[in-house]
Amino acid sequence: MDSPSHKPTPTLADRAYRIRRYALQMGEVQGQGYVGQALGWADVLAVAYGHAMNYRPEEPEWEGRDRFLLSHGHYAIALYAALIEAGIIPESELETYGSDDSRLPMSGMATYTPGMEISGGSLGQGLPIGVGMALGLRFKNNPAFVYNSMSDGELDEGSTWEAAMSAAHHGLSNLICLVDINNQQADGPSSKVLGFEPLADKWAAFGWHVQRIDGNDLPAVIEAFDTARNLQTAQPRVILFDTLMGKGIPFLEQRDKNHFIRVEAAEWQQAIAILDQSQQQEAV
């Protein structure tokens, strides 16, 4: 928003709650979806769109906006929820999620959706695109930030590390990379698919300012965004968020971890009810 610093924490908790709720509603429309990822990433999206970023809901292509790149295109359900919360997409479009001729396809595409900056999904492309946009913005003397949102699976791709090296080389202080470390990939836990630890040391060795925090701890997420934005050094910034898939819905948090979390038809409404209940308790 134009004056982000006045948003108090409870509002962000509200936003995270509604982002989770919208994502579950979209999951119910399809009967499936990357909802485990959306629930885990909701707090980061709430802070990005409710606190950190500069944008105009009614003018998604405003030149002064901070750019948010959804590199992990399969997280589209999460970003749609955030874009609805941000007022960029009307809530009524929820029901079209993943349907024929909808503006909300299963995998995020720039040509379909207002506020979707890139067509992600071929994983490992967001950060290289972000390098180019950050170079371009700096060239234009545009003070906007580029946020690249990516998954931990994308750490496997060589293109990510080509971009990491390039961003440091060019001193891209307007580039902030957000990594969802949910320890999940298609074939199993990321640590078993391709170990990437010690991850903070790797980014630091590549020349980045690094923070690693609990991505479901809202005050910590806010602080990390503030630190990344306010840093005075001429280097790119990465925030490594450890998140819990299914966060906020205990029966999903505890379910066998999977790239596609299994949700039975009746469970969508149960999940929404649990979410509503814990929101009411917090308000008390």
Add this chain to the structure above:
Amino acid sequence: MNTAEKKPRLTTSAMIASIAAEGQRVKSAPFGNALVELAASRPDIVGMTADLAKYTDLHLFAKAYPQRFFQMGMAEQLLMAAAGGMAKEGLLPFITTYAVFGTRRAYDFIHQVIAEENLNVKLCCALPGLTTGYGPSHQATDDLAMMRGVPGLTIVDPCDALDVEQAVPAIAAHNGPVYMRLLRGNVPLVLDEYDYRFELGKAKMLRDGRDVLILSSGFMTMRALETAEELRKHAIDAAVLHSPTIKPLDAETILHEVAKPGRLVVVAENHSEIGGLGEAVARLLLCSGVRPAAFRQIALPDAFLDAGALPTLHDRYGISVEAMVTRIKSWL
């Protein structure tokens, strides 16, 4: 939003849709099972994947032969180059990923590392052509065009579960790199009803007919067979020639069939109209001086395709049975 008062659901795109129609006979994981069986007598076979074992049926091999399975992470360039390295050490890698990522991202690694040295790597890539509603990032509409451009690479586009399971030992027996379009999960079973065996490099007549010759590969052969049945109801007699080997083409069989007089020749493929089976056949005919009565292509348009439900998209782009029947009738 209350479930009871919700509007009827629009058609939605499945996460990883099966190409099998409702009620169609299917066989589960023909690739994974065939590879496990073959590996018992071929100790040089290793399996490698880029974080997609579960989605390419290679997890069956990983389970049966954990010591011979290598998880390379979601790094397709590494996958191809490392498979080349394995082959240089005398092993026989079967590698899997999705067709888009294997071909587009790792093209140079296939071309330079694997093909240029004629290394014995079998690339088995799932989601060929338009087999997902995820949009261009996942729709491998151009894989055959790219792979046909790689010298010395043998290319296979199987139709069904039978084709896939018979192709596995056949491509293993072939000494050199192979690109196979992989059908995974519950794969339709069709060709067992025909007197058919997969032979590398051979096209096979599945049914004869006087009016139309449909030349096809991949699951479009399944569609071609259904189309031929439908056309029969309209007194149109259609032949189907299945050419699962895209490169090298079975020139002899194709020329022999096309040379028979009076038939409209339709090449049907689950691929862009640019650079696939249709163009390969057109070139063969032109260069050989064999002219059919007429020549048409059923293929995906040269465009970035939409996201959506597969049946909707197959209709929209003219590769459903209904669309094929309509188009072929209009060409006669």
